[in-house]
Amino acid sequence: MLGEHRYTVRSTWTGDRGTGTSGYRDYDRAVTIEVDGKPALAASADKPFRGDPTRWNPEDLLLAALSECHLLSYLHACVQAGVVVVGYDDEASGLMVEDGRGGGAFREVVLRPRVTVTDEAMVDAATTAHAQAHEWCFIANSVNFAVRHEPTILVAGS
Incomplete structure (x- = not known):
């Protein structure tokens, strides 16, 4: 489409x-x-x-957009690969560096998705699906810094 x-x-x-x-x-x-x-x-x-730490800031929103975009792209990649995901959470982090002139930029974001699948036989495909998800993620394809993935794959009931 x-x-x-x-x-x-x-x-x-x-x-x-x-x-x-x-x-x-x-x-x-x-x-x-x-x-x-x-x-x-x-x-x-x-x-x-000088902001309010109880409110969302632009940096939070960028990190959230990258994390959610990868999550949604990943679920789609898993469906196509025959991987049944029953749990997914991500502890994403980003590094922004100030330039000393009032600006700055993100240098990298690391996504740490923890995925639970239904069967041990799905672990390899579940791991590989992260690369496909990265290719499909609209947000990751729109930024000019590295977005890395450090996934953990678990098997339900293990």
């Missing part, structure tokens, strides 16, 4: 404390992110950048 898919999101700054951006410390980094038909997401900058 070929096609173009457009996505829209509305980001609204809600951090005016009454004086706008009159100074770097004078405004809150609070943002509301909305997509029609979905719950609003409370966001902010990361804590080191």
Whole structure:
């Protein structure tokens, strides 16, 4: 299936404390992110950048997008390979490096999916399916840094 898919999101700054951006410390980094038909997401900058650590930040969202995209692509790859997955969780981490000029970039993300399959005979195919999932992941194919995988495959009932 070929096609173009457009996505829209509305980001609204809600951090005016009454004086706008009159100074770097004078405004809150609070943002509301909305997509029609979905719950609003409370966001902010990361804590080191004067943000609210109880809210999602752009770095969290990028890491979450990579993790979920791989998960969904992986499940599809497993169906095609005849692998029955009954559990999947991921402890993903990312390294972002500041450049000293006010910017920075992610250097890498490591996904650590822990997958549970129904049969020992599926372990090799379950491991191989991560490479196919990486090829299919729209988000991983859109970033300019390494996205590595360190999977663990478990067998249900073992």
